[in-house]
Amino acid sequence: MGRNRTRTDPDRYLTIRQGNYHYKRRVPVTIAHLDERAPHVRASLKTDDRTLARGKRDLLEAADDALWASLITKGVTDPARRRYEAAVKRVEALDFTFHGATYFEEPEAFNDLMDRIRHVLASGQEDRIADPLLGAVEVPDTKVSDAFDIYCNEIVADELIGKSQVQKDQWKKVKRRAINNFIKLNGDIAMEEIGIDHAKKVYRHWLGRIAPKEGSSTAGASSGNRDLGNMRVLYEAYFKYQGDARRDNPFEGLGFSLKKKRSRPPIPTEWIRDTMMKPGNLATLNDEARGILLILIETGARPSEICNLEPHAIRLSNKVPHLSIEPREDPANPREIKTESSRRLVPLVGVALAAAERHKTGFPRYRNRENELSATLNHFLRANSLLPTKAHTVYSFRHSFEDRMKEAGLDDELRRLLMGHTVDRPKYGSGGSLDWRRRELMKIALPFDQSIV
Structure with a gap:
């Protein structure tokens, strides 16, 4: 097994040792001097089930592809993000969830941290898996516009599967309005920078249209609530996806009273x-x-x-x-x-x-x-x-x-x-x-x- 390494080979990079599958792949010669694991990447998949091994292999393969691409480009794209994405996939292949370092500072994470440390020590690969598994890989900042793309293409991609293209476009249009309004008011800042002042700026924008000090209302409460709600959902979903579910949401609790819901009148x-x-x-x-x-x-x-x-x-x-x-x-x-x-x-x-x-x-x-x-x-x-x-x-x-x-x-x-x-x-x-x-x-x-x- 493992002699044919083409992308169409379902068992590429898989070998069997002592009854369990292992992932083994040669580091490209052009970047071997940049990857300390050269000349080969090796990892035990800790399973004798071929189907499960293939799934774990896919994650490790994607992780290495992303890492090597970042080493080749040397900053032409975004090497920090590629390294981070590679770390996430590598941790998932080990049957854990990636978390940033701040997660392990919480008392509730103690048992999870100890499980990971035990796994690192038992693996004999401390130098290769300790950093991603223990959150020592830097989580790169992500602009609001990029976070929205991640939200659509990764976080809720399964929710869009049954929609027609028109329905997908309409779904994105409503949510993108909230993103565009936020960026117009605050700039396309990093998600990590968003605080209560940025959220309040969105709130005050809509307040000025819903309940202006002078003149008549130019918008309904539901429009403001929709924008604030979509930003609240994006913020929560994005950081949960990044392994930081405990982060306080600055959009939480901001909204407008719906005293009267508009309804289309029936035709007699x-x-x-x-x-x-x-x-x-x-x-x-x-x-x-x-x-x-x-x-x-x-x-x-x-x-x-x-x-x-x-x-x-x-x-x-x-x-x-x-x-x-x-x-x-x-x-x-x-x-x-x-x-x-x-x-x-x-x-x-x-x-x-x-x-x-x-x-x-x-x-x-x-x-x-x-x-x-x-x-x-x-x-x-x-x-x-x-x-x-x-x-x-x-x-x-x-x-x-x-x-x-x-x-x-x-x-x-x-x-x-x-x-x-x-x-x-x-x-x-x-x-x-x-x-x-x-x-x-x-x-x-x-x-x-x-x-x-």
Whole structure:
């Protein structure tokens, strides 16, 4: 084993001694004089399991790649960070978590420290593993902008796996606003430099917009809370990731009172029936956007849920025609839904059924373009005076649908299920048959002229 050292060899750098796997790798000749371990790097992986050994080998291999790259560049990039990253990977390969030196100054860390010292002494490799294992490797300063990249690409990378590119961009956009505002007020300083004065500067910035001493408010409390909250999360997650979870968070406790939460008003049923659905009023709206709008009226779905429907999720041949609102689990083109409770089956009735029959394969023009859809619909509705007030938006149809169900006396749990809201009790059964759901929805179905479809 170990003669073929190409990157495609699953057992590269692995050897067996006395029944256990070891990592053995030659230091590149060009930097052998800079690495005291030359000519070979050796480390016991302390396992006879090949799969586990390969995983530990991967960490050590990545650590050495990073270290040697820093020695080659000699500061052209950031050798201190490369050495630090190499130390982190090496410690993880030893089944420990990397911590900076300050961590071991705490009384609670005493037992962990003793375990590490015992491991160092038992390994016979004190000169090679003691520094990273005992926190003697300097943790480099990281600018706020770089910390945000680490947060997105490493710390919460798993949370982004199921999102479409549009969803990823939107997720980052909201959080990046907080980063940009912080940098605008304080500069792109190192995370380690951030203190309460920097956090208060962000707080006072938003305070001046939410509750100005003169003039009227230019921002809501939720906007300020979102910025402060995103900085608080970044700070906590970053230092926890660096092995410094006990660090006081300067953003903790800073926020604004939400006395009244803004809510989109529902569109009156009469307005939908007599104005919105009046023949001719939607005629100049493009075909797919009109189809989506008509489905929204009788399903209460989110616009993004309808425009991203795959053909198989528009089930017109079933005994009860319905939509299956579900995440898209295609690895090449994923898309998540808002919450697990948003996964649901919604019967098609009235104008929604007619529109779905016209668009059996979905809405390719707006697939993965939900922001473009919302902009198109809101612009059209406002330009043609089809919204009751400036406070109403296309999302108001969702609120109207819920009100119509409530006024018709539909079961509370059914309403929650059809809206994709959480049901606050243990789940039993399927929530009622599709046929029953359709009968209940027929109670609120609005009359329509086929010409509007």
